[in-house]
Amino acid sequence: MATDTLVVRTRRDAPGRQAGTSRRVGLVVIGIVAVLAAAALSLAFGSRLVSLGEIADGLGAFARGEVPADVGAIAVQERIPRTVLAIVAGAALGLSGAVMQAITRNPIADPGILGVNTGAALFVVCGIAFFGISSVYEYLGLALLGSALAALFVYLVGSVGPGGTTPIKLALAGAATTAALSSLVSAVLLPRAQAMTEFRFWQVGGVGGAQWGSMAVVVPLLAVAALVAFALASGMNALALGDDVAVGLGVRVGPTRALAAIAGVVLCAAVTAVCGPIAFVGLMVPHVMRLLSGPDQRWILPLSALGGAVLLVLADTAGRVIGSPGEVEAGILTAFLGAPVLVIIARRTRMRGL
Amino acid sequence: MVRKPLLVLASGLGAVALLASCASGDTTAATEPAGGGETITVEHALGTTEIPADVERVATIGWGNHDVALALGVAPVGVDDQTWSMDGGDGLGLYDWSLEAYEELGAEEPVIFDTADGTDFEAIADSEPDLILAGYSGLTEEEYATLSEIAPVVAYPEVPWYTPWRETIRIDSEGLGKADEGLALIDDLDAQIADAVADEPAIKGKKAAFFFINAADLSTLSVYATGDSRTAFLGDLGFDFPQVAVDAAAEGSFYADISAENIDQLADVDVIVSYGDDSMLEALQADPLWSTLPAVQNGAVVTVGLGDAFSGAVTPTALSIPWMLDDYVALLGDAAAKAE
Numbered sequence: 001m002a003t004d005t006l007v008v009r010t011r012r013d014a015p016g017r018q019a020g021t022s023r024r025v026g027l028v029v030i031g032i033v034a035v036l037a038a039a040a041l042s043l044a045f046g047s048r049l050v051s052l053g054e055i056a057d058g059l060g061a062f063a064r065g066e067v068p069a070d071v072g073a074i075a076v077q078e079r080i081p082r083t084v085l086a087i088v089a090g091a092a093l094g095l096s097g098a099v100m101q102a103i104t105r106n107p108i109a110d111p112g113i114l115g116v117n118t119g120a121a122l123f124v125v126c127g128i129a130f131f132g133i134s135s136v137y138e139y140l141g142l143a144l145l146g147s148a149l150a151a152l153f154v155y156l157v158g159s160v161g162p163g164g165t166t167p168i169k170l171a172l173a174g175a176a177t178t179a180a181l182s183s184l185v186s187a188v189l190l191p192r193a194q195a196m197t198e199f200r201f202w203q204v205g206g207v208g209g210a211q212w213g214s215m216a217v218v219v220p221l222l223a224v225a226a227l228v229a230f231a232l233a234s235g236m237n238a239l240a241l242g243d244d245v246a247v248g249l250g251v252r253v254g255p256t257r258a259l260a261a262i263a264g265v266v267l268c269a270a271v272t273a274v275c276g277p278i279a280f281v282g283l284m285v286p287h288v289m290r291l292l293s294g295p296d297q298r299w300i301l302p303l304s305a306l307g308g309a310v311l312l313v314l315a316d317t318a319g320r321v322i323g324s325p326g327e328v329e330a331g332i333l334t335a336f337l338g339a340p341v342l343v344i345i346a347r348r349t350r351m352r353g354l
Numbered sequence: 355m356v357r358k359p360l361l362v363l364a365s366g367l368g369a370v371a372l373l374a375s376c377a378s379g380d381t382t383a384a385t386e387p388a389g390g391g392e393t394i395t396v397e398h399a400l401g402t403t404e405i406p407a408d409v410e411r412v413a414t415i416g417w418g419n420h421d422v423a424l425a426l427g428v429a430p431v432g433v434d435d436q437t438w439s440m441d442g443g444d445g446l447g448l449y450d451w452s453l454e455a456y457e458e459l460g461a462e463e464p465v466i467f468d469t470a471d472g473t474d475f476e477a478i479a480d481s482e483p484d485l486i487l488a489g490y491s492g493l494t495e496e497e498y499a500t501l502s503e504i505a506p507v508v509a510y511p512e513v514p515w516y517t518p519w520r521e522t523i524r525i526d527s528e529g530l531g532k533a534d535e536g537l538a539l540i541d542d543l544d545a546q547i548a549d550a551v552a553d554e555p556a557i558k559g560k561k562a563a564f565f566f567i568n569a570a571d572l573s574t575l576s577v578y579a580t581g582d583s584r585t586a587f588l589g590d591l592g593f594d595f596p597q598v599a600v601d602a603a604a605e606g607s608f609y610a611d612i613s614a615e616n617i618d619q620l621a622d623v624d625v626i627v628s629y630g631d632d633s634m635l636e637a638l639q640a641d642p643l644w645s646t647l648p649a650v651q652n653g654a655v656v657t658v659g660l661g662d663a664f665s666g667a668v669t670p671t672a673l674s675i676p677w678m679l680d681d682y683v684a685l686l687g688d689a690a691a692k693a694e
Contacts, residue, residue: 046613046615047613047615047616048613048615048616067642071617071618071643071646074642074643074646075614075615075643077642078573078614078615078642078643082573134569134570135570139570190470190471202570206571208571208573208574209570209571209572209573320613320615323611323613324613324616325610325611325612325613325616325619326574326610326611326612326613327573327574327611327613
């Protein structure tokens with residue numbers, strides 16, 4: 001695959017050396033091609049082995065707005081919404097991770113760091129345990145609300161005291177809040193095995209439940225948040241130099257960080273609401289992209305979106321092929337890939353003496 | 355899903371009381387040790403247990419073992435909560451059919467052992483049992499060893515969490531020194547089952563299996579293997595099993611995961627039984643892959659609720675069978691008729 005050769009080649013050139021603009025444009029082009037290639041794989045491969053004819057039938061019937069008669073062709077057609085969801089969700093997670101790493105200046109920051117996943121989890125659990133929710137829209141609403149409140153709480157805690165909002169305070173507040181919310185989740189779940197059964201499905205993040213209806217709800221949210229994030233890219237570049245330097249460069253540190261945080265939270269909260277918590281995409285992808293493109297957020301953000309999409313689509317496809325005749329959720333595969341990456345990042349970071 | 359449970363339970367208990375009154379105290383497993391006092395020996399997957407014959411305080415853990423004791427006229431002093439299949443807000447942690455049996459026997463309500471964090475050794479020890487019944491449970495060897503220091507333990511006959519209801523009654527009743535009454539109880543329940551299915555000729559020869567389907571994500575499903583007590587009970591009622599349930603059992607698993615992409619592997623299923631509510635059938639019929647199944651097209655889908663008493667009862671126990679039998683068979687008979 002194209003991405004393999006890409007990684008091998010750039011490991012030799014990077015890191016440290018500033019990549020030229022033409023190379024970054026090349027990276028974006030390769031990213032777009034990789035997304036398309038991953039999507040093609042996702043449509044062609046799954047738990048069920050389908051023929052080229054069935055693929056053509058499934059796609060053709062979809063284009064005509066019909067449901068094909070043949071199970072193989074229907075299976076192909078059913079891969080369309082989940083492929084789209086994997087692209088959208090992966091892109092949003094990658095972008096969200098890049099934003100969070102930028103504003104917290106913390107290399108292991110990812111959507112989990114601001115309490116977003118656990119906030120969503122707590123609200124979903126309470127909904128299941130106390131209000132018997134089961135529809136996708138109820139999950140969506142509660143997860144969004146929970147993520148937003150958790151992130152807001154973390155931001156408030158992280159900004160009290162002298163010095164205002166600092167990256168280290170944000171990360172600490174996020175970790176503490178996550179720990180506290182996790183124990184609340186357990187407290188609600190433990191005596192309620194039935195709720196645990198339902199929560200289990202949501203908690204293992206995946207895109208198998210893709211429905212056009214729920215996507216239509218989140219995609220506008222994601223689009224707005226993504227645009228905000230892109231618009232703040234140069235401001236985030238300044239933040240990376242430290243708050244004092246950023247102020248010296250004329251960047252309004254507080255509003256930039258707050259707005260970027262909101263965008264990052266919305267991006268990952270909306271995905272979490274539809275797919276459940278999908279770990280490590282937001283952590284891994286921006287790191288790889290930073291290695292490839294250098295530290296400029298204006299390139300890291302779009303590249304992270306592309307990389308996230310590729311990663312999640314491939315994880316979902318691989319999960320279906322490996323799990324056949326069942327399926328392995330994409331969230332399990334990303335966690336499987338992500339844990340070693342986290343170790344590598346932690347080791348590199350220490351060696352640089354950060 | 356309330357359907358005259360009191361009446362069903364009362365008739366079931368009546369039959370049991372009759373049986374108990376005419377059965378003798380002898381047991382097939384009883385032996386005469388050198389000491390002179392009578393001892394019962396029960397063999398199970400984790401070893402051989404010697405139980406004194408004059409057991410008074412019985413504790414039960416796992417699923418439905420207390421119902422065996424209750425059906426045989428013994429009220430356990432301590433019972434595992436059954437909350438893994440019910441809502442945590444439901445008070446004591448036991449289902450109606452068990453609670454009513456306590457009332458019927460005029461016995462005190464039991465201490466409930468907390469299962470949220472594994473076996474509740476302290477509470478079990480505090481209940482000072484003479485015998486611990488765990489015929490249908492998932493005891494590990496370590497747990498068995500620890501419990502054995504508290505009191506003699508009757509574990510599962512072969513495989514953890516894989517004990518059909520007849521085996522649960524057989525091994526638990528042996529431990530109680532009431533093996534004969536246990537066999538009579540099995541015969542009585544079998545007679546009740548035969549009665550109940552006599553009016554539902556559509557069931558005979560149809561293929562049914564118990565599924566786990568998540569209505570919010572229909573891209574995968576699980577089907578319980580033929581030896582799982584839920585699926586096995588469908589067999590007791592006269593159903594045959596689809597190939598996927600047979601294959602899962604042959605592979606030694608108690609369930610199989612299947613992607614909806616391979617839904618055609620379920621083409622031989624006549625009746626789908628699943629946790630869930632009435633909206634399930636609608637969701638299945640709206641799904642392009644699921645709607646290719648004959649069972650879904652025919653509407654031959656039985657949902658047993660989720661987290662309520664009925665959904666617990668269909669994992670059969672000595673007392674839940676009489677409690678749910680008529681209602682369950684009626685639902686299954688309707689679905690089987692649609693499969694014609």
